[in-house]
Amino acid sequence: MPARDINEEIIEDLYSEALVLADDARAAFDLRVQDARSHMGDLTRVALSIEGLRTTTRLMHVLAWLLNQRAYLAxxxxxxxxxxxxxLPEEREADADNLGRLESETRALIEESERLHARVVRLDRDWRLQRDEATSVASLQGRIAQAFATA
Structure with missing residues (x-):
């Protein structure tokens, strides 16, 4: 998606989606609730902790990026x-071994957060590419104008 297509509506939609995912992640990775529901093994508890941290960090990075975009647009x-x-900081994808230990609903939540992050990475990359191209074009135009003005 070209950077010129980044607008308030897209940012707000992504922000809402990220907030919902962050709330779902908080519920899914709350070990107090998990412990009350089942007697999971130590390796599953560690996998849940690791992937919970990765997922919430990923979502917080997305939310921070979106908040910066909102501030810029405002x-x-x-x-x-x-x-x-x-x-947007570099992504750390989920570990396949850890995912194998988690419930399907938790895996789906992690995958959804990865897809959201990938969408935001594309927006960020396209915005930066377009900005770099515009800066290069403006610089070249300036040099051409100077060359003809002094000739």
Whole structure:
């Protein structure tokens, strides 16, 4: 999706989706609730903890990126500030062995968070590419204008 297609509606839809996923993740990875429901083994408990941390971190990164986009669209951040501070950190995908120990609903939640993160990565990458291209074009136009003005 080209960066010019990033607008408030897309950001708000993604933000709502991320909030719902974050709330679902909080419920899914709450070990107090998990312990009360079943007597899971130690390895399953560790897998749940690790993937819970990865999933919630992934979602918090997405939410932070979306909040930066919202601030930019509202005029609270400059393009330069967004470029400098609004990058999405690199993803750490779920571990296949850990996923195998988890319930199917939990695996589906993790996969959904990975898909959301991948969508936001594409938006971020496209925005940065378009910005870099625009900067390069503006620089070239400036150099051409200077060359003809001095000739």
């Amino acid at each position: 005029g609270e951040l400059s393009e330069r500030q967004l470029e400098r501070c609004g990058a």
